[in-house]
Amino acid sequence: MSFYFNRFNCLQLFNGLIFYAPVALLVRTQAGMTVSQFLLLQAVLAIVIFAGEVPAGMVTDRIGYKNSIVLSQLLLLSARACLMAAFLMKSLPLFVLEAALEGLSNVFYSGTYDAYLYGVYGEEEYLRRNTLANNFGTTGFILSTLLYYVFYACFGITGLLFSSTISSLAATVCSFGLEKEKSKPKKQEKASSDVFRTLLKSRELWIMMLISACLTMAMLFINFFYVDKLMAVGLDEKLMTPIILGYSVVELLNARIARRINSNNQTIFFALSGLILSAGLILFGIANGTVPVVMLMLVLPLLVDVPSVILSKYENDLIDRMGADQSRATVLSVFSMGGSLPEIAMLLVSSALSGAGTAVCFIALGVAIVILLPIFYLDKMHKK
Numbered sequence: 001m002s003f004y005f006n007r008f009n010c011l012q013l014f015n016g017l018i019f020y021a022p023v024a025l026l027v028r029t030q031a032g033m034t035v036s037q038f039l040l041l042q043a044v045l046a047i048v049i050f051a052g053e054v055p056a057g058m059v060t061d062r063i064g065y066k067n068s069i070v071l072s073q074l075l076l077l078s079a080r081a082c083l084m085a086a087f088l089m090k091s092l093p094l095f096v097l098e099a100a101l102e103g104l105s106n107v108f109y110s111g112t113y114d115a116y117l118y119g120v121y122g123e124e125e126y127l128r129r130n131t132l133a134n135n136f137g138t139t140g141f142i143l144s145t146l147l148y149y150v151f152y153a154c155f156g157i158t159g160l161l162f163s164s165t166i167s168s169l170a171a172t173v174c175s176f177g178l179e180k181e182k183s184k185p186k187k188q189e190k191a192s193s194d195v196f197r198t199l200l201k202s203r204e205l206w207i208m209m210l211i212s213a214c215l216t217m218a219m220l221f222i223n224f225f226y227v228d229k230l231m232a233v234g235l236d237e238k239l240m241t242p243i244i245l246g247y248s249v250v251e252l253l254n255a256r257i258a259r260r261i262n263s264n265n266q267t268i269f270f271a272l273s274g275l276i277l278s279a280g281l282i283l284f285g286i287a288n289g290t291v292p293v294v295m296l297m298l299v300l301p302l303l304v305d306v307p308s309v310i311l312s313k314y315e316n317d318l319i320d321r322m323g324a325d326q327s328r329a330t331v332l333s334v335f336s337m338g339g340s341l342p343e344i345a346m347l348l349v350s351s352a353l354s355g356a357g358t359a360v361c362f363i364a365l366g367v368a369i370v371i372l373l374p375i376f377y378l379d380k381m382h383k384k
Contacts, residue, residue: 007174008116009136011073014171016140020160022148022241027083027157031090041099048103049110049336056107057333061326065116065181068108068329073172075105080168084161111332118316118328119181123263126316130309131258135251140167142248145241204318205334207376211274212311212335214369218281218304221365225358226297229284232358233293243294247301254305266310267377273306274373281366285359 020027028038060068079101086094114130121129144167151159227237261269280303284296319331 007177007179009133011069011171011174011178012133012137013140014167014174015076016137016142017144017164017167018141019144019148019151019163019167020157021141022145023152023157023160027087027161028095030157031087031095033092033095037092041095044096045099045103045106048100049106052104052107053110053333053336054330056104057111057327057330060108060112060115060329060333065112065119065329066175066178068112069116069178070172070175072105072108072112073168073175075101075108077165077168077172079105080161080165084158084165087157087161107333107336110336111329114312114316114332115329116178116181120179123316123320127258127261127309127313128255130312131255131305134305134309135255138248138251142245145245145248204376207372208311208315208318209335211307211369211372211376214365214372215304215308215311217365218277219301221358221361222300222304225361228358229293229297233288233290235290235294243297246298250298251302251305253302254309257306258309261310266313270307270310270314271373271377273303273310274369277303277307278366278369278373281362281369285362285366 025038028041033041056068063071079098082094082098082101085091086098117129117133118126144164148160151163155162226243227240230239230243231237257269277300280296280300284293284300287293287296315332315335316328319325319328
């Protein structure tokens with residue numbers, strides 16, 4: 001297959017076709033669930049992801065990246081089918097099972113996604129392949145959001161759920177045809193206990209996990225608080241759909257930016273993108289005008305994406321330096337756990353976060369990134 005239309009990118013495209021995404025809450029409430037129960041279900045999802053990250057990473061390092069992706073897709077397909085059954089039967093236990101299945105699918109995919117691309121294409125191609133695959137997923141999301149109105153009008157929520165299940169089935173078929181990662185040579189590798197002991201002593205690891213957590217929180221704030229900000233400046237919440245489409249299109253620029261990043265300039269790109277993101281978050285927190293708020297809404301997700309993908313490259317570089325490439329998926333899962341912690345905390349204390357005000361949340365996050373960036377670079381300079 002071509003550089004663009006290979007099976008992995010097609011898998012990402014089909015996974016992005018989540019036709020019910022605009023009415024995810026409505027799927028549950030129309031089946032008799034309360035908003036409180038919905039938030040608890042999201043907490044169940046986050047807890048399963050947090051608890052399963054490292055064990056799933058260990059399994060992945062044993063069975064291989066491709067096999068782990070196939071397993072993840074089978075679990076996701078089961079979750080989609082379970083969600084449709086839960087909606088039709090109005091069954092809370094099935095909704096809980098769906099959340100657990102989706103969580104398990106996530107843990108077998110999160111660290112594996114990066115490990116697979118790094119293992120198949122190598123260090124030099126990693127950034128381009130990663131952002132391109134992300135763009136295919138974003139394109140799928142854009143298409144499903146555009147088609148959502150047609151499917152919803154013609155077939156209702158059941159049609160949306162059925163279409164999403166079919167797209168998940170197509171992604172699963174693609175996963176079986178994925179190129180297998182290059183076999184890893186058996187070399188003098190540190191024992192797993194030695195690797196993790198070394199990692200846990202690494203300040204770089206902890207700083208990167210904190211930055212990763214901040215980036216995760218940034219996307220969570222965007223997903224949860226954009227509507228509040230929209231209404232705060234006097235705009236109709238119905239504008240949220242075109243804004244989602246708008247920032248999704250802007251996110252496609254991520255691949256173009258990644259083409260300009262290489263091992264020689266990634267340090268500069270990471271520092272600049274982090275500082276620009278910090279400024280954007282702080283400005284978004286204090287902005288009150290309609291035009292600046294909407295403009296920032298359109299660019300903030302891209303501003304989160306750029307340092308995120310470079311950070312994932314730094315994570316893989318750290319794994320190589322520590323001789324832990326045989327346990328790559330496991331170590332990447334440790335990084336993912338760092339991002340899951342704030343998500344769990346946010347879901348369980350969401351009322352406290354919203355009570356502090358959305359402006360405070362965005363400003364505090366921007367300040368945190370500004371503080372962490374120089375610490376990160378000072379630590380790297382100290383190592384040199």
